[in-house]
Amino acid sequence: MKLAIISDIHGNLYALMKVLEDIEDQKVDLTVCLGDLVGYGPHPNEVVSMIKRKNIPCIKGNYDASVVDGSYTYIRETTINSFSLPWAVNEVRAANKYYLDNLPTSMTLDFNGKKIKLVHGSPNALNEYLLEDDENTSKVMELLEEDILICAHTHVPSVKQFGNKLFINDGSVGKPKIGTPESTYCILDVDKNGNSKASIRRVSYELKGLVKEMQILNFPNNLIRSFEEGME
Template identity: 70%
Template sequence: MKLAIISDIHGNLYALMKVLEDIEDQRVDSIICLGDLIGYGPHPNEVVSMIQRRNILCLKGNYDVSVVSDSYAYIRETPTNLFALPWVVNELRAANKFYLDSLPLSINLEFNGKTIKFVHGSPKAINEYLLEDDDNTTSAMAELKEDILVCAHTHIPCIKEFGSKLFINSGSVGKPKIRTPDATYCILDIDRDGNSKAIIRYVPYEYKKIVKDMTMLKFPSSLIRSIENGIE
């Protein structure tokens, strides 16, 4: 079973389109999205529509929850979010808000004898950061009942073994924090014997297109620069 795991698209249609093209080349069996379809980028409705048209299995992200509830309960009240949240709340169609609100917070699947838990932030909280060397990540993996934990939210991809368990963060399609504008996603391959192999793929895209759209819509320059340079 070969899975493509995407997350944190954040309203970046151009990055999503390029990643989906790359996924087609990888000949995967299925695609799973870990949430945060919207926020920051100028294409929230287009991104949600594309995920729906592709029938991609999808979780709810913390920014998705914040937009649906029109509150800062799950995101930081930063200058960027003081612009981005109300902008998306106003822009997102009611049907797309209903879709995001209906998404699950986690999914458990089993392939070839391997159990996998998919979450946006952590098994405990939708907005908890799990960085590979942090104590809370070590604790989460010690408490994990499944064989593999797959998360996102940090926008920083990684793959790390914790004993016999595998930790994966798929990174971000639309707003990476890796000092490059390249989109990232994960390919998880579990063979018939239950052996697991994961890789992070880095996908360049024409980020100047989204920069142009954001500039025309008068998005904050700091937000535009974060898309250009991959730095928060």
Template identity: 65%
Template sequence: MKIAVISDIHGNIYSLIRALQDIDYQKVDTIICLGDLVGYGPHPNEVIAMIRRRNIVCIKGNYDTSVIDNKYSFIRETEINSFSLPWTFNELREENKYFLENLPSSISLNIVDKKILFVHGSPNVINEYLFEDDENTSQIMTSLNEDVLVCAHTHIPYVKDFKNKIYINCGSVGKPKIGRPNATYCILEINKSNRVNVQIKEIPYEYKRIVKDMTILKFPSKLIQSFEKGLE
């Protein structure tokens, strides 16, 4: 079984198109999206339309939830979010708000006797950051009932073994924080011998197109630069 895991597209249709092109080349069995389809970027409706058109299995992210609420429910009240949250809420079509509202918060799969849990932030909270070397990550992996935890939210891809369990962060398709403006996602493959293979993919795309769109729409320069530089 070969699964592509994407997340944190954040209204960036150009990076999503490029990532899906690469995924199609990988000949995966299915694609799972870990949420945050919207927020920050200027194409929330286009992103959701593509996810729906491709019938991609998807869960809800913290920014998705906050946009539905039109409140700082699960995002920080920052200068950028004070622009991005109301802009996205007003831009988003009602049918797409309904779509986001009805997404599940997690997905559990059992593949070749491997139990896999897919979440956005952590199994505990949708907006909890699980960095690979932090104490909370170690605690969660120790108590995890599943064999594999696949998450996102940090926008930084990583794979780490915790004794007999595997922690995977698939990174961010649309708004990376790796110091480069490239889309990242992961390929998760479970073979017949019960072995789990993980590959992090980093894909360049024409990021100057989204920079141009955001500039035309008069998005804050600090927000535009975060897409341009691949930083917070």
């Protein structure tokens, strides 16, 4: 069985459309989303609508929660967020905020006998960063009851084995932090014997169109550059 995992779309419809096209080519059995549909990009309502229209199971991200709250509850108070958060709070429709507010904070799947835990940040918190070589990640994996942990939030994809447990971060569809503007997502393949293999895919999208829309909407230059450069 093949599972596609996407996350951190952040209002970037151009990136989401291209990634979904690529997923269709991979002939997966299920696509799931690990949250952060909104924030930063200019298409929050369109992204939510597409996830709903495609019936993609989704969990809540930290930026989703902060847009619902209208405060810095789960995000850092940075220069970029001082623009992005109030813009998204004002832009996201009430019905979409209701949808985001009612998303679960985790999901558990069973693929061919492999138990998979899906979270946005970590099993402990929506906004905890799990980087593959950090001490907190090792502790989380040690305590993990499932066979596989799949998370997001860092916008940095990675796959690492911790003993007999597999750690996956799918990266970011809409706002990667890998030094290039390419979207990333993960394909997890679990065969009938329970053997699992994870691969990170990179997808290019129409960046120029996104940038033009952001400029028309008077988005700050430092926010636009972060999309162009694939950086923080």
